[in-house]
Amino acid sequence: xxxxxxxxxxxxxxxxxxxxxxxxxxxxxxxxxxxxxxxxxxxxxxxxxxxxxxxxxxxxxxxxxxxxxxxxxxxxxxxxxxxxxxxxxxxxxxxxxxxxxxxxxxxxxxxxxxxxxxxxxxxxxxxxxxxxxxxxxxxxxxxxxxxxxxxxxxxxxxxxxxxxxxxxxxxxxxxxxxxxxxxxxxxxxxxxxxxxxxxxxxxxxxxxxxxxxxxxxxxxxx
Amino acid sequence: xxxxxxxxxxxxxxxxxxxxxxxxxxxxxxxxxxxxxxxxxxxxxxxxxxxxxxxxxxxxxxxxxxxxxxxxxxxxxxxxxxxxxxxxxxxxxxxxxxxxxxxxxxxxxxxxxxxxxxxxxxxxxxxxxxxxxxxxxxxxxxxxxxxxxxxxxxxxxxxxxxxxxxxxxxxxxxxxxxxxxxxxxxxxxxxxxxxxxxxxxxxxxxxxxxxxxxxxxxxxxx
DNA sequence: CCTACCGATCGGTAGG
DNA sequence: CCTACCGATCGGTAGG
Numbered sequence: 001x002x003x004x005x006x007x008x009x010x011x012x013x014x015x016x017x018x019x020x021x022x023x024x025x026x027x028x029x030x031x032x033x034x035x036x037x038x039x040x041x042x043x044x045x046x047x048x049x050x051x052x053x054x055x056x057x058x059x060x061x062x063x064x065x066x067x068x069x070x071x072x073x074x075x076x077x078x079x080x081x082x083x084x085x086x087x088x089x090x091x092x093x094x095x096x097x098x099x100x101x102x103x104x105x106x107x108x109x110x111x112x113x114x115x116x117x118x119x120x121x122x123x124x125x126x127x128x129x130x131x132x133x134x135x136x137x138x139x140x141x142x143x144x145x146x147x148x149x150x151x152x153x154x155x156x157x158x159x160x161x162x163x164x165x166x167x168x169x170x171x172x173x174x175x176x177x178x179x180x181x182x183x184x185x186x187x188x189x190x191x192x193x194x195x196x197x198x199x200x201x202x203x204x205x206x207x208x209x210x211x212x213x214x215x216x217x218x219x220x221x222x
Numbered sequence: 223x224x225x226x227x228x229x230x231x232x233x234x235x236x237x238x239x240x241x242x243x244x245x246x247x248x249x250x251x252x253x254x255x256x257x258x259x260x261x262x263x264x265x266x267x268x269x270x271x272x273x274x275x276x277x278x279x280x281x282x283x284x285x286x287x288x289x290x291x292x293x294x295x296x297x298x299x300x301x302x303x304x305x306x307x308x309x310x311x312x313x314x315x316x317x318x319x320x321x322x323x324x325x326x327x328x329x330x331x332x333x334x335x336x337x338x339x340x341x342x343x344x345x346x347x348x349x350x351x352x353x354x355x356x357x358x359x360x361x362x363x364x365x366x367x368x369x370x371x372x373x374x375x376x377x378x379x380x381x382x383x384x385x386x387x388x389x390x391x392x393x394x395x396x397x398x399x400x401x402x403x404x405x406x407x408x409x410x411x412x413x414x415x416x417x418x419x420x421x422x423x424x425x426x427x428x429x430x431x432x433x434x435x436x437x438x439x440x441x442x443x444x
Numbered sequence: 445c446c447t448a449c450c451g452a453t454c455g456g457t458a459g460g
Numbered sequence: 461c462c463t464a465c466c467g468a469t470c471g472g473t474a475g476g
Contacts, residue, residue: 031445047359049271053471063446068472070445134356137269172432177421181433184410185403192402199399210394211403211434253461274454285462290456292461 032070034060040081040127048078048131048138078135079143085128086150089120093157106164107215113158115205117186122193122201130190155179170213182212254292256282262303262349270300270353270360300357301365307350308372311342315379328386329437335380337427339408344415344423352412377401392435404434 038059042051053074054064071077096116100109121129132147139147162178165171171178186208193199199207209215260281264273275296276286293299318338322331343351354369361369384400387393393400408430415421421429431437 028445047269047271049269050360052469054469064471065447065449065473066445074471138272172436172438173429177426177429178433180410180414181407181430184413185407188402188406188409191406204399207395207399208403210396211400214394214436216394250461275456276454287456287463287465288461296455 028070031060031062035062035067035070035077036080036084039077040085040131043078043081043131043135044127048074048135053077075138075140075143078131078138079147081128082132082135082139082143082147083150085132086147086154089129090150090154092116092120093154097157106161106168107170107209107213109161110158110165110213111205111209111215113161114186114208115201118189118201118204121187121190122195126190133187133190155183158182165213170215178212182208185211250292253282253284257284257289257292257299258302258306261299262307262353265300265303265353265357266349270296270357275299297360297362297365300353300360301369303350304354304357304361304365304369305372307354308369308376311351312372312376314338314342315376319379328383328390329392329431329435331383332380332387332435333427333431333437335383336408336430337423340411340423340426343409343412344417348412355409355412377405380404387435392437400434404430407433 035056039051039056042055042059046055053067056077057064057067060067067074067077071080093113093116096112097109100112104112120126132151136144136147158179159175162171162175162182166173166175166178173181189204193204206215257278261273261278264277264281268277275289278299279286279289282289289296289299293302315335315338318334319331322334326334342348354373358366358369380401381397384393384397384404388395388397388400395403411426415426428437
């Protein structure tokens with residue numbers, strides 16, 4: 001059902017038919033991006049296998065065959081969604097960490113990481129990471145390896161804080177296992193958290209820190 | 223794509239064609255069960271939308287149209303998988319709790335709950351609960367409500383222990399939020415835990431308790 | 445990018 | 461339960 005030897009999606013779309021003008025060229029990036037955004041939303045809502053390429057085309061105001069001008073396959077489009085999602089997450093995380101003092105306490109470092117993770121996961125336009133979390137199975141091996149490298153880099157940033165907290169006796173579980181449990185706990189929030197509800201991202205972060213390292217944030221207790 | 227008014231699956235399969243003999247009648251339960259077991263494995267591996275009813279029929283040694291003798295629709299079969307998975311989980315949990323002393327410490331009660339949850343989730347023949355966790359979206363509203371009642375009963379059993387631990391100061395997060403985070407942490411293990419690896423279910427349980435309530439189990443420290 | 449199309453597959457059913 | 465089948469839909473392509 002899926003090609004055994006998928007061709008990797010390249011940044012430059014293949015040219016067929018008449019060559020586009022310069023103005024249209026610039027627009028091509030927009031059309032491609034529109035497909036990625038539409039696919040992210042649909043893949044999240046209906047799943048990869050439950051979404052047709054016609055659904056995606058229609059959501060991006062195109063005809064049924066047009067997505068294949070930009071992507072070699074439906075699977076390549078899924079990979080592009082995940083790649084962009086992780087690139088955004090990595091950038092967001094790097095920016096959050098940059099605001100921390102050089103020798104911040106590991107508690108503060110973890111709080112910053114958790115808080116920014118919730119923003120990426122639950123904030124506006126947050127379809128990309130859920131798709132990555134739940135449609136992993138539909139990638140082929142090469143694509144999985146490429147996304148895996150991105151998630152390893154992202155999650156690796158958490159380890160120094162977890163190790164420091166373990167050394168300080170604040171985190172009782174082994175850091176490597178704790179990381180797996182913690183990401184499970186946080187990522188599961190996409191299943192139950194409602195942005196309009198009474199739990200703010202700040203409170204959510206405080207509760208997570210309370211659970212994992214017993215940290216009682218003075219700003220929110222109850 | 224899905225029927226707007228799904229007919230609920232009844233325990234007794236509808237009779238069409240020649241009435242089966244008594245011996246065949248007894249066998250009908252086996253054939254039905256074979257479909258559920260095969261569907262659980264396939265839905266888990268390839269997803270609901272990625273699995274065809276022909277796949278399931280073949281895995282149960284039937285012809286392509288035969289599943290519809292036992293189930294009104296593919297969706298009804300999915301519902302049956304989840305229903306049976308939760309029934310098993312509830313029974314397994316009840317049995318585990320029955321072994322506890324009447325006034326066991328909440329730490330022991332939580333440890334027992336976590337341990338038996340891992341068994342249901344990661345033990346042999348553990349396709350049912352992962353399907354329930356990840357194919358939720360493919361149920362219709364009525365089916366969702368029925369499964370939701372089962373999970374509420376199952377998860378409700380955890381609250382007394384969590385509340386007691388919160389009162390005792392062992393659990394710092396609010397019990398209701400802690401429950402959501404904890405189930406996320408545990409359930410995510412289906413994505414990374416390998417039964418053949420070096421982490422036993424006992425160690426996994428100990429690490430989870432260490433993370434959530436700082437409990438250091440004397441039987442396994444590291 | 446659109447038009448027009450292909451071969452494959454899918455969920456489900458009639459009839460026995 | 462099997463056989464034979466239907467209508468719908470799907471991913472993808474040729475050609476411009």
